[in-house]
Structures are given as C-alpha cells and as structure tokens.
Amino acid sequence: MLEVFDISKRYGERKVLDKASLSVKKGDIRVIIGLNGSGKSTILKIIAGIVDNDEGAVKINKRDVTKLPPEDRKIGYVPQNSALFKHMSVEDNIKYCLKNNRGIKEDLANVISLLGLEKYLDKKPQELSGGYKCRVALARALLSKPEVMLLDEPLTEVDYAKKQQLLPVFKNILKEFDIPVIYITHDPWEAGLIGNTFSIMEKGKLISINTPDEAFEIIKGQAIKDLFKN
Numbered sequence: 001m002l003e004v005f006d007i008s009k010r011y012g013e014r015k016v017l018d019k020a021s022l023s024v025k026k027g028d029i030r031v032i033i034g035l036n037g038s039g040k041s042t043i044l045k046i047i048a049g050i051v052d053n054d055e056g057a058v059k060i061n062k063r064d065v066t067k068l069p070p071e072d073r074k075i076g077y078v079p080q081n082s083a084l085f086k087h088m089s090v091e092d093n094i095k096y097c098l099k100n101n102r103g104i105k106e107d108l109a110n111v112i113s114l115l116g117l118e119k120y121l122d123k124k125p126q127e128l129s130g131g132y133k134c135r136v137a138l139a140r141a142l143l144s145k146p147e148v149m150l151l152d153e154p155l156t157e158v159d160y161a162k163k164q165q166l167l168p169v170f171k172n173i174l175k176e177f178d179i180p181v182i183y184i185t186h187d188p189w190e191a192g193l194i195g196n197t198f199s200i201m202e203k204g205k206l207i208s209i210n211t212p213d214e215a216f217e218i219i220k221g222q223a224i225k226d227l228f229k230n
C-alpha cells in the first residue's frame with residue numbers, strides 16, 4: 001500500500017501542491033490526470049524522493065519513507081524521457097539494478113519475454129523507437145524489486161496506434177508484479193486503457209474520480225475558464 005498524506009510544495013511564490021493526498025493499493029494502477037503544469041510530475045518526484053516536500057508524508061506498506069533518500073525507498077521510477085544509459089546496450093541497461101545483487105535475477109527472463117525485448121538486447125537505446133525505450137525503462141525499474149512503481153507520462157514519444165498495442169502489455173506485466181502503481185498522463189483516453197482507479201490533479205490537490213471521462217469534463221471546464229481569465 002502506498003499512502004501520500006497532505007503533501008504541500010512551493011516553488012518560490014507559487015504553491016504547486018496544496019495538501020495533496022492519495023492511497024494506492026497493491027495491484028491497483030492509479031492514473032493521475034491533469035493539465036500541463038498542474039503538479040503531476042512534482043508529486044511523483046516527491047514520492048520517489050527526488051524532490052523534497054515542504055509538508056506531508058509518504059508511507060509504503062506503513063513504512064514512513066518521507067526522509068529517506070531515493071535509493072532506500074524501494075520505488076521503481078520511469079521518467080518522461082526513459083533516462084536510459086546511452087553508452088550501454090539494452091541488456092546492460094536492463095541488468096543495471098542486478099549489480100550488487102540488489103535486483104531479482106529470477107525475474108529477468110520473464111520480464112524480457114513479457115516486454116518482447118529478446119530481439120533488442122544488443123542494441124543501443126538510440127537505435128530504439130520511443131515505445132521500445134519505454135519497455136526497457138520499465139524492465140529496468142521492475143527488476144529493481146520495487147514495492148511501488150511510478151510512471152511519469154512514459155509514452156509521450158509514442159503515437160496513438162502504438163499506445164493501443166503497448167498499454168495492454170504494460171498493464172499485464174504490472175498486474176503480474178502486484179504492487180501499487182501510479183501512472184501519469186494528461187490524456188483521458190490513455191488513462192482508460194491502463195488504469196483501474198483515477199485521480200485528477202486540480203489546484204494542487206488530488207481528487208478521486210470514477211472514470212477518466214470525468215477528468216475530461218473537469219479539464220475541459222478548467223481550460224475554458226483559463227481561456228477567459230485574462
């Protein structure tokens with residue numbers, strides 16, 4: 001179980017997060033939807049320990065990780081650009097976290113097969129499409145034996161047809177690992193293909209919604225209000 005309590009964060013004068021809270025159960029994929037600049041990446045980075053919060057707490061399986069460095073939180077993190085090591089092959093990227101016996105070697109073949117990466121192991125990341133880069137980043141993150149998985153708009157480089165193929169693959173492998181997952185997107189259609197629970201980031205708070213379409217209505221309403229603000 002991942003629990004996020006009353007997280008607040010300011011950048012200078014701007015309050016980006018204002019007591020944002022959520023909980024994600026084992027096996028759930030919670031999608032956070034929101035407009036550009038609404039604070040989605042910031043909350044993910046705070047959960048991962050990459051950015052410090054001003055207030056609030058993060059707990060994983062009742063363990064308070066708020067003050068722990070990223071490497072001690074047991075979190076898998078797939079950032080927007082996949083962040084693969086360019087000088088390493090796909091295989092070495094995937095096996096990166098298995099160094100020092102930190103990862104789970106027994107899952108290696110299964111993860112490579114479920115993500116369809118067998119044919120690409122000796123390639124360099126720059127030879128791969130956006131979708132395959134993302135498969136590699138997810139494989140690497142899963143093999144670090146995470147207790148929580150965070151994915152920040154991982155498919156921005158991927159077109160709609162490819163997303164339609166890829167999202168069920170991701171959903172399947174994430175289900176197999178049976179951990180809490182947060183997946184960020186600004187696209188309600190993508191949200192519906194991957195998620196089973198949904199929140200919208202609105203004015204620095206996280207609001208649970210029942211379907212991604214509700215986010216679409218809220219976002220549309222907000223976008224229209226913003227249009228007439230000036």
Ligand SMILES: Nc1ncnc2c1ncn2[C@@H]1O[C@H](COP(=O)(O)OP(=O)(O)OP(=O)(O)O)[C@@H](O)[C@H]1O
Pocket residue numbers: 011016034035036037038039040041042043186
């Ligand atoms: N390091 C930083 N310093 C100052 N302001 C920042 C910093 N990081 C983010 N911000 C600002 O905080 C706000 C929220 O940013 P964040 O990246 O969390 O939004 P987002 O919802 O993920 O947007 P996007 O969908 O465009 O990635 C934005 O206005 C952004 O400019």
